[in-house]
Structures are given as C-alpha cells and as structure tokens.
Ligand SMILES: Nc1ncnc2c1ncn2[C@@H]1O[C@H](COP(=O)(O)OP(=O)(O)OP(=O)(O)O)[C@@H](O)[C@H]1O
C-alpha cells in the first residue's frame with residue numbers, strides 16, 4: 001500500500017525511485033566501499049534503503065541508529081544490533097557461524113548468536129574482520145547499512161566515546177569485502193561526522209559514492225496520491241489532491257501521511273485537521289533545538305525575512321536584546337547543517353513547508 005505510513009520494505013509499495021534503486025544496486029556491485037545517502041526528513045531514505053536491501057540478494061546487516069536515541073548511545077546496544085543482524089543472516093548464509101565462533105566472546109546458542117563483550121576482548125573490528133574473511137572465502141560482499149548514521153557520533157563504550165569513523169576507515173583500508181551504506185537526514189551533521197574533507201578525521205580523503213534523495217515534482221506528487229487513493233478505493237475531489245500537493249511540496253512522507261488520514265476519514269474537513277496535526281508534529285521536533293534563538297530565526301525566515309541581516313534584526317526584536325554576529329551565524333549554520341533550512345544566493349529558506357507554516361503561527 002502506497003499510503004502505509006511505515007517505511008516501505010517492498011518495491012510493490014514504493015512509488016517511483018527506480019533510479020535511486022539502480023544507483024544502490026550499482027554501488028553494491030562495483031561502487032566504492034562507502035555510499036552516503038542524503039535527504040531531508042520524510043523524503044524516503046529508509047524506504048529506499050530497505051527496499052534495496054530486501055531485493056539485493058547479498059548478505060547485509062541493517063542498523064537503525066535512531067534506536068540509540070531511544071535506548072541510550074551504548075556499545076552493548078550496538079553489539080545487540082549486530083548480533084540481531086547476524087542472526088537474520090545465519091538462516092541463509094549458515095557458514096558465517098563457523099567463522100564467528102572462533103572469536104572469544106561470541107556465544108552460539110541453538111538458535112542465536114550472542115556477543116558477550118563485557119570483560120572479554122571482543123571488538124567490533126574482530127567481528128567485521130571475520131565477516132570479511134567469510135565474504136572473501138565465499139566470493140560475497142557484505143553490506144553494513146546504517147540508517148541515520150550521524151547519531152553514531154554519540155556512541156559510548158567501556159572507556160568513553162567509540163569512534164565509528166575509525167572503525168569504518170579500518171574497514172575501508174583492510175576489509176575489502178565489506179561495504180557501508182550510511183544515511184542521514186541531518187546532511188551537514190552527517191558530513192561533519194564522516195569528515196571526508198577534514199584532515200583530522202579517520203575517513204579523510206577516502207573515496208565514497210553519494211546519493212541525494214529529492215522530492216517528487218508536482219506531476220509525480222499528484223500521480224502518487226491518485227494511485228494511493230485508488231488502492232484504498234477512495235475518490236477525493238481533484239481539489240483535495242491539489243490542496244495536499246500545494247501544502248507539502250513533494251515530500252513523500254507528508255503525501256503519505258495526508259493520503260493515509262484522508263483514506264481513513266474521507267471528508268474535505270479532515271485536511272485542515274491533518275495539517276494541524278502535522279504542524280504539531282514538526283513543532284515538537286523543532287522544540288528539541290538547543291535554544292529559543294533557533295525558533296525565532298526559523299520564525300523570521302517563515303514570515304519572509306530571508307537575509308542574514310533581516311533575520312538578525314527580527315530575532316533581536318523578539319528577544320529584546322542584541323545578539324552578536326557570531327551568535328546568529330552559529331544558529332543559521334546549525335540550522336543549515338540539520339537540513340532544516342537551505343541558503344541560495346544569500347537568502348535562507350525553510351525546506352519543509354509544514355515547518356514553515358507551523359513557525360508562522362508561533
Ligand atoms: N517512494 C515512496 N513511495 C511510497 N511511500 C513512500 C516513498 N517514500 C517515502 N514514503 C513514505 O513516506 C514516509 C517517510 O519515508 P521514510 O521513513 O522512508 O523517509 P526517511 O527519509 O527515512 O524519513 P526520516 O528522515 O524521518 O527517517 C513513510 O511513511 C514512507 O512509507
């Protein structure tokens with residue numbers, strides 16, 4: 001179902017994205033060791049990644065780094081995710097077990113692999129090295145897919161922070177049969193974390209492929225909604241379709257959300273209700289930003305103050321005291337890195353129209 005609100009896992013439920021799936025496929029067959037998939041929130045990164053993994057016919061381990069936000073940025077959770085991933089692999093690629101069980105700290109149950117890293121010298125690199133050995137002996141490539149990888153920057157273990165970019169860089173240099181796909185909705189933050197252009201980063205100068213997921217154009221947005229509604233046997237008047245398309249600017253997550261809700265309650269009034277719900281959702285996300293300056297800067301942009309100087313003036317007026325140039329620059333820089341705003345020819349713009357509308361009313 002196109003309007004299923006969860007990330008898609010099957011091509012049947014994924015609208016379009018043929019090109020993106022082809023890029024992923026080519027990466028797996030002959031690309032560089034790392035593919036970075038970028039795109040704003042709700043654009044469809046997870047869906048494209050999961051559909052690809054589902055179809056690719058290669059062993060893979062999928063790590064959803066958002067789970068660290070829920071359960072803590074802990075090394076044991078990373079091991080748990082790895083062992084869960086391996087448990088999924090073992091049913092088909094059974095010989096992997098032989099390679100892993102020689103590692104101290106790897107426990108083989110009847111139906112599960114468990115990592116016991118406490119007090120034992122098991123490291124993620126040992127596990128990856130064994131996976132690489134297996135892949136090399138069997139002519140395979142193993143994909144390590146990490147969704148929202150920028151969150152790994154908070155990862156902690158026994159003695160403090162774990163530098164996942166060091167792990168990736170070791171794999172890049174030494175383990176030729178592992179490939180990484182990392183996604184991120186905070187594009188600038190992910191790029192900073194990976195540090196391909198930062199001489200102090202372990203991944204500095206490494207070659208990688210990059211794929212940016214973009215919005216649907218107007219025609220595709222309309223077609224997506226029409227197909228989705230037809231699947232649910234709901235026929236809204238054309239002006240409802242146009243209204244949704246006008247409000248969400250081609251972001252598939254919002255098209256899906258509006259479509260799903262309208263199918264459940266097909267009357268024109270519901271659109272306003274859903275729009276309000278969507279605004280509440282983004283506001284709760286925006287309120288996690290570190291200070292009220294961010295909210296005011298976004299509000300300024302949403303009501304038409306597009307240039308640095310005007311945004312600064314508007315924020316100063318609302319907070320009733322002056323800000324330094326550095327302060328306002330830092331706020332805008334962070335919003336850019338989080339992919340909440342973009343800058344073109346000196347003008348800032350909010351990337352998601354739902355966020356822009358929500359901020360206007362604050
Ligand atoms: N091409 C598509 N066809 C059908 N549904 C889609 C498509 N792309 C995205 N969706 C839907 O939009 C929503 C957001 O998709 P998804 O979670 O894959 O995006 P994302 O970029 O990973 O979002 P986030 O940044 O919030 O993690 C989901 O409900 C998903 O089912």
Ligand SMILES: [Mg+2]
Pocket residue numbers: 045046047147
């Ligand atoms: Mg996602």
